[in-house]
Amino acid sequence: MKTQRNCYVYVYNGYSDWEPALAIFGLNNFTDIRVVPFSLDGQPVTSGGNVRVQPQQSLEQAMAADIDLLIIPGGTTIASGNEHRALLPLLLKQLESGRLLAAICDATAFLANQGLLDHVAHTGNDAQVLQMMAPAYKGVAHYINKPAVTSGNLITAAGTAMVPFTKEIYAALGVLDKQELAFWFGFFDAANSAPKFSHVAPQPFFYRSYEVNMEGMLPLVRTATREMYQQAIAADLEVSGPVQWHYHQFDGNPQTVFRLDIGLPVTATAPVPAPYQCETLPAFDCISTTHEGGWDKLGDTYGQLISVLQVLGIPMSGYNREQYFQYDFNQPDQNITNVQIGIIKP
Template sequence: MPATVHVYVFDGYADWEPAFAMAGIRDPQYQRQPGRWQVQTVGQRDGVAVRSKGGLAVLPDVAMDALHADDSALLILPGGDSWVDTPELHRGAIDTASHFFDAGVPVAAICGATAGLARAGWLDDRPHTSNAAAYLKGTGYQGAAHYRDMPAVRGPGLITAGGMAPLEFAREIFIELGLYDDEVLEAWYQLYKTGKSEHFARMVRAAEEPARQLPATQRGPRPGKVTRPSGPGKPTAQRRAEREEIDEATGATASETTRDAHVSVRSKRSGGAKAN
């Protein structure tokens, strides 16, 4: 059964803030273990649809009071104006987050949701960030010494980010879950950070690598891994250098390199020959 990441949704939630993370978790392409993950939305009440700040109507998959930490791999708390304007509306979400902390299941909060955690005392002794240090001072929390002026911060059991950093927020979530191998993750991040297509080609090539190395905390068997014939082969760095030299010599553009890499992956997955 797939592991589930739960995303809290409510009227006025900032739908763009968890979007990168949700899309990456649901899309099995390039993941270390395709098919392992799923996303479910969590609402304040059962069967009651909510509308995001961007106007999306969402019918939550599960009610907050029915969510148990044992059934989840991670709880994502998006931001929204109501975290500051009417914080009492999120009491149920904060109570659930507290159960997650107690059970050792990580929580990821961005923008206004960090104020909710600060108000409940969960940031008093944990490294964290938010929209700004001054933004959290109004909550009366005691964790200013642990504030980090960074787009996103990942610590034991907690990920926080400012509302201006949904991309970095997603990256830290992916690291926490071990979603991608390191090179794939870095290429993914640079692709969306810079908008340069060369990073898509890099991501595809990284996903093809037969022996991708991970930090000790993320190592594990890769389902469906194909065993390649043993014997001498060129080091990865050498293969990359040769590929770059060929591209330079032939005048291949970034879009051509991206197209060829994508065709190569599709061809290998279908068992056919690479298209010319």
């Protein structure tokens, strides 16, 4: 029984290296799908970005391979270059076997010239552009004016649609439900609430500190917030944002005792009685995302953010913040929490 899935990427002199880059990086780093670059003769090529690429296989070897996804990127020569016609048997094999074939930018014109878009829904850089670049093209009636289109086992995309192209590939391969891949892809997918890196400016903050572990933190959930609002009013402070919990050196272990600051951003600092403090917090670098729903799932959001930092090799500072934009103890699925994990910039 087959266990290894394969993604083959055609590389050639002048190919647009950025077009397949997002898709293959995600597959290689967040799935068990093997990425195999190949050229016509297996010899090195130079991309349009002047990057020297050493293919792992030749076209002859690719013809004998079991390919789950075949990616054909665009480039300066593929639409009209006769040498690329040698790919046609591989393309036909891929389509006829029901395996995925993905083409982007000028590679769609190459498919059009081979008659492979005449009877199937597809897209490209533009219908008129396809007609100009592919004299043999007869599929204009099936052209769809969208960034990327999946029709059966064929995926096509415009050259400006690297992100939609990647999303169609991930969806067709059934890997978008992989938590780490979906979360990482959120950086690039504008349809998602993507995580982002932020530099939070210094801010005046009115708060109270506690030394607690996870169990000791729970009784504070409803009482501490009410107390902070009451004390802010008593101190004549102007509140400028939602309640925040700041975690210092909490490692996720329920038994670890850590410092927890619970407080409110205010417009200006002022003298306050102990045990309360009011000071301007220093600037804060973090990765953040919006967590929607119950706090019982906050650990999943933290895990996703931490996974991104690990992939990027960015160390954490040990200081995290949570901002509670909306919370409802009767309907926790309505909660909206901004999670910020402090980072150490290189």
